[in-house]
Amino acid sequence: xxxxxxxxxxxxxxxxxxxIRDFHGYSTYQGSTYNAYxxxxxxxxxxxxxxxxxxxxxxxxxxxVIDPKKIxxxxxxxxxxxxxxxxxxxxxxxGEDKPIYCSKMGHKNLSMHFxxxxxxxxxxxxxxxxxxxxxxxxxxxxxxxxxxxxxTYVKEGNILFSSDAFGQHYAxxxxxxxEAGEVIFPHAKKYFANILLLYAxxxxxxxxxxxxxxxKLDMVCPDHGIIWRKDxxxxxxxxxxxxxxxxxxxxxxxxxxxxxxxxxxxQKITNTLIEEGVSAKSIHLRSxxxxxxxxxxxDAGAIIVGSPTINNGLFPTVSDFxxxxxGLKPQNKIATAFGSYGWSGEAVKLITNELKAMKFDVxxxxxxxxxVPDEQKLEACAAIARDxxxxxxxxxx
Ligand code: FEO
Numbered sequence: 001x002x003x004x005x006x007x008x009x010x011x012x013x014x015x016x017x018x019x020i021r022d023f024h025g026y027s028t029y030q031g032s033t034y035n036a037y038x039x040x041x042x043x044x045x046x047x048x049x050x051x052x053x054x055x056x057x058x059x060x061x062x063x064x065v066i067d068p069k070k071i072x073x074x075x076x077x078x079x080x081x082x083x084x085x086x087x088x089x090x091x092x093x094x095g096e097d098k099p100i101y102c103s104k105m106g107h108k109n110l111s112m113h114f115x116x117x118x119x120x121x122x123x124x125x126x127x128x129x130x131x132x133x134x135x136x137x138x139x140x141x142x143x144x145x146x147x148x149x150x151x152t153y154v155k156e157g158n159i160l161f162s163s164d165a166f167g168q169h170y171a172x173x174x175x176x177x178x179e180a181g182e183v184i185f186p187h188a189k190k191y192f193a194n195i196l197l198l199y200a201x202x203x204x205x206x207x208x209x210x211x212x213x214x215x216k217l218d219m220v221c222p223d224h225g226i227i228w229r230k231d232x233x234x235x236x237x238x239x240x241x242x243x244x245x246x247x248x249x250x251x252x253x254x255x256x257x258x259x260x261x262x263x264x265x266x267q268k269i270t271n272t273l274i275e276e277g278v279s280a281k282s283i284h285l286r287s288x289x290x291x292x293x294x295x296x297x298x299d300a301g302a303i304i305v306g307s308p309t310i311n312n313g314l315f316p317t318v319s320d321f322x323x324x325x326x327g328l329k330p331q332n333k334i335a336t337a338f339g340s341y342g343w344s345g346e347a348v349k350l351i352t353n354e355l356k357a358m359k360f361d362v363x364x365x366x367x368x369x370x371x372v373p374d375e376q377k378l379e380a381c382a383a384i385a386r387d388x389x390x391x392x393x394x395x396x397x
Contacts, residue, residue: 001014002061011040014033014037014223015034015057018033019052026194027292029168030169035221036048038065040066043132044066047085048076050087061300068094068113071098073100074101078146080164082223084113087100087110087118094224102123104122106259108148135155136153139152141206145199146384151163151165159219160221167220168188168224168225170187170226170296175227177230177235192242193291193297197294197330221331247299247302248300249392250280251280253273253304254285254293255305257306257340262372263339265369267282269338269383283296293321294325301393304337304388305321309344309345333360334362334392336367338366338367349366350370
């Protein structure tokens with residue numbers, strides 16, 4: 001990625017990871033970027049670094065703007081190694097004694113990631129650092145995305161460096177929202193759904209806090225993807241909407257199948273939901289990546305999960321997805337289970353237990369059909385689909 005001056009004397013010096021396709025279990029089918037920002041002021045300041053394997057490229061990028069040795073301060077907004085992995089190489093280049101400003105938890109966490117005893121300067125929530133013409137303000141944002149996370153705000157220019165928040169796993173030629181256009185929002189939603197959804201209540205509190213503070217935002221610079229400069233309130237509003245998880249008249253029928261019997265049930269449920277005016281999608285777990293499904297889950301009002309019984313348990317893809325979804329703590333869903341079985345038929349009960357553990361409004365006992373369903377047996381699938389359709393809100397929110 002060629003460095004870009006995003007505001008006077010503030011440069012995007014991060015890198016594009018064009019070919020990453022799996023980011024710890026998240027399908028990054030358009031790659032990602034690790035954004036780092038260089039502020040050339042009386043004290044030259046670098047905000048965040050990049051993944052370890054891109055550290056040389058980061059230093060090259062910095063060098064096109066300024067001699068890296070002239071960096072006075074490093075700000076670490078987040079310890080996760082896609083943003084801190086380049087620190088050893090960077091510190092070696094700029095001088096191991098240069099101060100690293102981070103949250104108190106960042107200090108603790110960085111110390112557990114790297115053995116070097118760097119010159120850490122832990123900062124408090126709300127504390128400020130003058131770098132010359134500009135003042136940086138630090139805001140703790142615990143759990144967005146790790147306990148150490150913080151934002152850095154530059155009053156002069158109203159620029160927020162937001163770490164993981166408002167990011168997208170997207171590598172493209174564009175650097176800004178006005179260049180990317182509407183196509184960036186599905187990437188932002190997918191990022192939210194798979195990285196931040198479980199912290200939705202904290203996001204709403206943080207946005208309330210920022211609103212109460214009257215923080216003006218002319219530019220929001222995340223550590224992944226494009227920068228929001230056209231109207232940053234648009235992505236903030238989307239975060240509020242996604243965090244609230246108000247259910248839409250939308251249902252997901254998520255299943256796997258062995259001999260197409262559970263699939264026949266899935267088709268009957270999906271078709272009936274559509275007949276009832278529900279925006280329903282049929283999702284075969286071996287055709288969809290779990291992270292794509294989670295993006296759909298955010299605003300779905302109903303989650304209907306089907307599995308055949310195999311070896312007295314769930315089909316492995318169904319277990320995988322339920323575990324993943326449970327960890328991300330989606331809220332406000334109606335749910336039920338279905339599945340074909342041969343002789344023991346535990347799958348529906350096992351799914352039901354998982355859906356209840358997620359605090360969904362579960363319709364019990366779900367639908368179990370032995371071996372191959374005929375039209376008469378499939379009527380039970382149609383009936384539960386109609387029941388769900390009646391419980392869903394009448395119109396999209
Ligand atoms: Fe992009 Fe939580 O790291």
